[in-house]
Amino acid sequence: MKNTLHVYISLFRKAPFSSIITILYFIVDAVYPAFTAVIFANLFDTVGRFLSGIGSSREPFYFVACYLVARFILDLFNYLFSVTVNTGIFEKGTMYFRIRLYEKLADMPLILFEDVEFLNKKQRAERAVNDEILPMVFYESLQIISAAAATFSVAVVLTKYSIWLLPLSLLSVLPFYITRLVRGKKFYQIRSMQAKGTRKLSYLWGLFTNKDSVKEMRTMGFDGYITDKWTETHDEVRDEMWKIERNDAVSLIFCNILCILGYVISLLVVLWLVLHGDVSIGLLGASMSAFSSMQSATRSFLIYLGQFPEKLSYASDYYTFLDITTDDNGTAIFPKFKEQITLKNVSFQYPNSHKYAVNNINLNVKKGEKVAIVGENGSGKTTLSKLILGMYPEQSGSILYDGERIAKFSKESFYDSVSAVAQDYVAYKLTLRENVALSDVSHMMCDSKITKALRYAGFDLSFCLDEPMGREFGGKELSGGQWQKVAIARGLFKNSDIIFFDEPTSALDPLMEAEVLSSFLKAAKDKTALLISHRVGLCKYVDRIVVMKNGKIVEVGPHKELLSAGGEYARLYTSQESWYKKVPMQLTKSAFSSHSEEPRQKSS
DSSP, X not given: OHHHHHHHHHHHHHOHHHHHHHHHHHHHHHHHHHHHHHHHHHHHHHHHHHHTTOSOSHHHHHHHHHHHHHHHHHHHHHHHHHHHIIIIIIIIHHHHHHHHHHHHHHHSOGGGGGOHHHHHHHHHHHHHHHTTHHHHHHHHHHHHHHHHHHHHHHHHHHHHHOXXXXXXXXXXXXXXXXXXHHHHHHHHHXXXXXXXXXXXXXXXXXXXXXXXXXXXXXXXXXXXXXXXXXXXXXXXXXXXXXXXXXXXXXXXXXXXXXXXXHHHHHHXXXXXXXXXXXXXXXXXXXXXXXXXXXXXXXXXXXXXXXXHHHHHHHHHHHHHHHTOOOTTOOOBOOOOOOSEEEEEEEEEOOTTOOSOSEEEEEEEEETTOEEEEXXXXXSSHHXXXXXXXXXXXXXXXXXXXXXXXXXXBOHHHHHTTEEEEOSSOOOOSSBHHHHHHGGGGGGTTOHHHHHHHHHHTTOOTTSOTTSBBSGGGTOBOOOHHHHHHHHHHHHHHSOOSEEEEESTTTTSOHHHHHHHHHHHHHHTTTSEEEEEESOOTTGGGSSEEEEEETTEEEEEEOHHHHHHHTSHHHHHHHHHHHHHTTSOHHHHHHTTTTTOSOOOOOOO
């Protein structure tokens, strides 16, 4: 019930009017069956007395008027309810629960996203939101209370006519409760076990909707294989659910048959009572209406009560996920970076892995230094950069900024002083201006600063800054290399003391890479810069090179020193030397001097 209370509080906070109207509707709906049963009983009796010459002709009209007023009130609330429950409870409520979930995800340590069990919990929490389970907890709990109240009130009316009608109505609908309770738990158990399969199914479906994967599938001719894979996974996920749904449908048919039998038997009992003079003919019509209402209310009560544990299980998944502690965020404000970054005996391994991705790393990076971290794919350089950025917690050893552990600082204040350009950049389908200035929205209208960042990134400045990017919304489509340059410009645009480049030029050819990175070094001349790459063409222009292999640092030093040592760096450089033979020396020199004038930008 704790989770139900959480849902109530959340909805009253987000949609108070809709919540109040919904509760009032269910109150009216609860008393309506018993009220109409009483009205009809009196109506039939007054008509019977009038026809017998005993009663007044006005009495039936009084009860008709009472019924019409009750019906008007119910219809009025029904109209208000139908509008508010959709817009307020389900739309606004689901939006609120989704925002809370995304805020929680934003606070989660990134390392958790490498853990399969965490991803399964995340998937179940997302199901609770996406399937509107949480608003349903509010909605169905009110239905249960309303149906219980209606059942009780109609039961009082029924026992007034005959005590035999009460057990008949209850027994005829009891199978509904048993079926819903058993099936509801079974549904939840199956869906919980299928969290991993559901994620895989969603991923495979995403391949059919992503233009890049569709293009490759068609060109390479393996779209049929992916289709078969999706079909196979879909059948595995749905097979058990289909069996349960089929058994559920059979159970419901059986329950409906029992309900019909109960209703028929009740009619025969009432008819027998009328023939023996135990109840009046007027009460015969009222009891038929009351019994029908009793059966309907009881069935609703038992069905929703049987379904409710399933909804509560999903709500529990959601709130359990929100309750996951995130104790990796410090509280201290990160001061201005002054001296150096220090790594002492830092080691790290991913969840479900027995191998260290980074093993016993010791490194110092001084303020203003330009350091390249290089190595083959899988050498641990990207993991190391995420550790230095505080994205992953150090599992042993310590990472210090000016002598203070990074874990001490709040993520918000730390990231205010840091900028990063990742290999897996995001192509935001917004204007060019927004794409660049998202990293510092307070300067979004500063055209000169935006064009300067784009220039350093080597982007074509003939584009209008307010031109939408991407065909999805009628904008201009960019190539992979152009999108990557926009991502680089976004990283350069942010005012920061430290900047990280993680494979930032992977989509560029060596000539363009040399131009962009040399421009980057100019833009970062007053910053501390770390470049992570498996390509070593521009390493000769940084202050120091850190060479990684199998999660360890195997060499540290400047380009000439490492090249003459004939070690791992020399091997990497020699294997890639042919890529950079066409890169003239003057290219990198010109990159530092050829763009002294601000470029002209196309007017918007």
